[in-house]
Every structure is written in C-alpha cells, then in structure tokens.
Amino acid sequence: MDISHARKEFIISEKERLLEEIPIVDEECNRDFIRAIIEMGGGDVQVCLQCGNCTGVCPVSLKTENKVRNIIKMCQMGLKERVLSTPWVCATCHRCYEHCPAGMNPAELIIALRHIVVRELGPPPFVVSISNNVANLGQAIEISDKILDLRKKIGLNEKPFDERYRSKAIMDIKTIMKATGYDKLIGIDLGD
Amino acid sequence: MIDTKDARTAAKYGLFYGCIIPNRYPGIERSVKVIFEKLGCNQLFSEMPQATCCPVPGIFYSSDKDTWLVLAARNLCIAQDRKQELVTFCNGCFSSLLMATEQLSDPKKLGMVNRILKNVFMKYTGVPRVTPEGRRILEPIKVRHFVDVLYRDIGLETIKSAVVNPLNGLRVAVHYGCHYLRPTENECIEDPVNPIMVDDIVASLGAKSVNYENKLDCCGAGGGVRSHVVGLAAAISRDKLMNISNVGADLIVTPCPYCLLQLDTVQERLELPRVPVFHVAQLIALALGADPQCLGLEAHAVRADEIISKYGGTK
Numbered sequence: 001m002d003i004s005h006a007r008k009e010f011i012i013s014e015k016e017r018l019l020e021e022i023p024i025v026d027e028e029c030n031r032d033f034i035r036a037i038i039e040m041g042g043g044d045v046q047v048c049l050q051c052g053n054c055t056g057v058c059p060v061s062l063k064t065e066n067k068v069r070n071i072i073k074m075c076q077m078g079l080k081e082r083v084l085s086t087p088w089v090c091a092t093c094h095r096c097y098e099h100c101p102a103g104m105n106p107a108e109l110i111i112a113l114r115h116i117v118v119r120e121l122g123p124p125p126f127v128v129s130i131s132n133n134v135a136n137l138g139q140a141i142e143i144s145d146k147i148l149d150l151r152k153k154i155g156l157n158e159k160p161f162d163e164r165y166r167s168k169a170i171m172d173i174k175t176i177m178k179a180t181g182y183d184k185l186i187g188i189d190l191g192d
Numbered sequence: 193m194i195d196t197k198d199a200r201t202a203a204k205y206g207l208f209y210g211c212i213i214p215n216r217y218p219g220i221e222r223s224v225k226v227i228f229e230k231l232g233c234n235q236l237f238s239e240m241p242q243a244t245c246c247p248v249p250g251i252f253y254s255s256d257k258d259t260w261l262v263l264a265a266r267n268l269c270i271a272q273d274r275k276q277e278l279v280t281f282c283n284g285c286f287s288s289l290l291m292a293t294e295q296l297s298d299p300k301k302l303g304m305v306n307r308i309l310k311n312v313f314m315k316y317t318g319v320p321r322v323t324p325e326g327r328r329i330l331e332p333i334k335v336r337h338f339v340d341v342l343y344r345d346i347g348l349e350t351i352k353s354a355v356v357n358p359l360n361g362l363r364v365a366v367h368y369g370c371h372y373l374r375p376t377e378n379e380c381i382e383d384p385v386n387p388i389m390v391d392d393i394v395a396s397l398g399a400k401s402v403n404y405e406n407k408l409d410c411c412g413a414g415g416g417v418r419s420h421v422v423g424l425a426a427a428i429s430r431d432k433l434m435n436i437s438n439v440g441a442d443l444i445v446t447p448c449p450y451c452l453l454q455l456d457t458v459q460e461r462l463e464l465p466r467v468p469v470f471h472v473a474q475l476i477a478l479a480l481g482a483d484p485q486c487l488g489l490e491a492h493a494v495r496a497d498e499i500i501s502k503y504g505g506t507k
Contacts, residue, residue, distance in 0.1 A: 090416075107415075138245065186255065
C-alpha cells in the first residue's frame, strides 16, 4: 500500500501539545466546572482514562491542535477558561464515543461545553444567523433566485413550501422559541 | 386552522425533505418524485408541507437541547397525526429526528415537551399499536432514511427491474457520512463499521462501487464545523477526496445532501481532480430513465456533463 501521501499529511498536521508542557496555576482550576458539565448532560469527565483513542479517530484532532484528550484533561482539572476558549470545531461524528473504553461520550461532552459557552460567553455569530433563519423562514438556509428558477425549470413548485402552511409553521416555531426562552438565550428578536 | 387530516393521510410515508434539498439541490427532490413514479409507488408517499427545519443539530442541539427537542417533536407530531412513517433524505435530519424519538421515551422530557407543544395545540404521544398479546402500547414515530425504505421496503429487485439506463462501467465512490452510521446509541439501520445498502443500490443500477481508503471517514462539514471554520472542513474533505481520486472514481454518491454540499462546493477551493457528487436519489433517477434535466445538476459546483452524455440517453 502506498502511504507516502498519508505520511505527508501527518507531518503537516498539528502535533499534540501536551498539557504537561503548559504551566498551570492553582487559581485557574475551577472544581465546580466538572459539576456544571454533568448538569449540561456532558457526563462525568473523571471517568476518562486519558488513553487517547478518541483523539486517534477524531477528524478534527488530526487537523488542529484541539485534541479531544487534552480538552477532556483540561475539564478534569477544571481549567474552565482554557476549555471555553477552544473553538467550536467538533463534527459530532461520534467516532470518539464508539472507541471510548471508559464509556464516555466525548461528542456529548463537547455539546455540553457549547451549552456553557452559549450561556456564559454568548453564541457564535453563525448560531444567531441560522437561528434567525429558522425562526423567520422555517428553514435553516435562504433560497437564492437561481434555485427558485431551477425549481421551476425542472418541474417543481417555485417556492419550496406552500405559503399557507408555512406561515402557521413559522408562528409555531416562534411560540416554541419564546416558551423555551431560546430567543433571549441567543439574542434574537421574534416580534410580538 | 389547517386541517391536517386531508387526503394525504392515506399514504404510508411522509416525505421530510429538510432544508438543503429544496433550497440548494432541488434536483434531489425532483429525482425522488421521478423514482416513485417510475416504480409505481407514488400513492405510498405524501408531502409534509407543515414540516420545518428538523432542527439542525449543529445549531440547536448544540445551544439548547430543550428547544431542539420541542422543535423536533413538532415535526414528529405531523407524522403522528397522519399515522405515517417519516422518511428523511438527509443524514442530519435522520439523526436529529431519530435521536428525538429516543429522548421522548423519557417521561420527564416528554412532559416538558408536551407542556410547550400545548401552546401550538400539539401533543406528542407516539402511535398506538396492539401487541400480539393484546396489550395496547404507544410506539415512537418511525423515523426512516430514504436508503432504508428503498432497500428494505421497496426492495432492490423492484429497482433493478425498472432500470432502463444501466450504468455499466461507471465507477462510483460511495460516501455514507457519519450520521447515517452513528451514534450507535440510536437504533442503527445497518452495521456501522461495514455498511452495504448504498453500495448494493449502486450495484443494482449496473455501476461498480469502488472501495477506497478510509471510506467511512467524515466529510468535515457536520456539527457546525463548516459554518464556523470553513478551512478546517475543507482540510478534512481534502483527505477524503484524495483517497477517492486515488482509486479513479468517476462519481461520488452519498445519501446526505449536507455531505454533498460540502464535497461538491469544496472542490472549487482544492487543486485536485474534479469528481462530481450525486445524491443517491439522483443516481437512481438517472438509471431509471429520468430526463437528465430533472436531476437539477446546474446547482452542483462540479459539472457531470460526461456522465450525463454517456448514461442520460433514454428519455
């Protein structure tokens, strides 16, 4: 098997920066963080063995310096500030979960961390814009004129959805978002 | 008040197209309609005009699980009221809605959801069924993937016998996509480490599914990666596309429009040989003799002219 390209890819990928190489002071460690993660549904990070199986199968860990194992270790030590500043880059492919010998679900942990980020630092801009689309269009993305034309040309209704149903659906979505407090959480204005 | 119990109630399946298909690749929607016409099973399927975004897990499941679950339950209620199975054409919609049905079996979550759904005059209960022992139970709404419905309910033989443009000699690289296979916490539609259904469908159309390195790897787009760091998604796709061009595939076929969107548009940024990307529905429609215009290939970034001129003959 020719692995020359694989080797090249490996070299240009980011090396794992071990936590041991980074100086940590006691004040950085927030023990409540572990409980906050459990409350958000991320599971108990203390069961992690630091074996690194998750990192080995993670498509994002292969390409960036955000290694899953390191993120979990930082959670175990309560390094909240550091963890929350890692970018929103998990593909939620759930390979880590399939390979974890300790029965953890690192993808769910990342989801819990995102919940904490949204509540404490605010949502990233694309979360606001896509939530706005769903609230106002019923759909995550907007349609372009080009696609409206194409739809007609290939024999579909020009508009993807029947307007009569759509306005009711959008009303439902707005009502639901207001009831769960999602509008306030994300900072979108749904009108009255 | 809109009456949901109209003539469509008779159909066994409700079609849940999601966001990307109608708004980015409408050719998939048209292809699905062509397939059902050609296979003569149109009456089994009906549109779901009340449906909305599934909602997209990379945004809603990541920022507020409660909102995600209620919005998903609202979509499930539409199928529930018509006693239908819900058919998705996207791995994202599939995994989002399937995960929702499983979470709704938790009475605490179900209570929370129904308290909020009351505001929009809906209630999620599941579908009543009588067991062989005579017990009345409520089953969760069945969330199905299009590939699963084709393979298990309609059957490969039916598809095979309807092929008019056999795709002989076409070398296809199948990309399943993560949320077709995982998480295995959900009910799996097939073996997550050795999936075969899309390969078998491709083979039944006369084409050859070629194996390639790391076939089950991620396209790089999911979970908000594409929305947040486009370059990282592209780096992950690049590995995939390199492995695909190493085996000389003519075409990539995927059961997910989001993987399609990623693997198609990313090729404009990469200096690799161009390989067109089709949704599995588009490939089937082509083999069943659909007018090539129905496939809506104008919306694709990578042109597939060669394939169309070779296989799009019969109209």
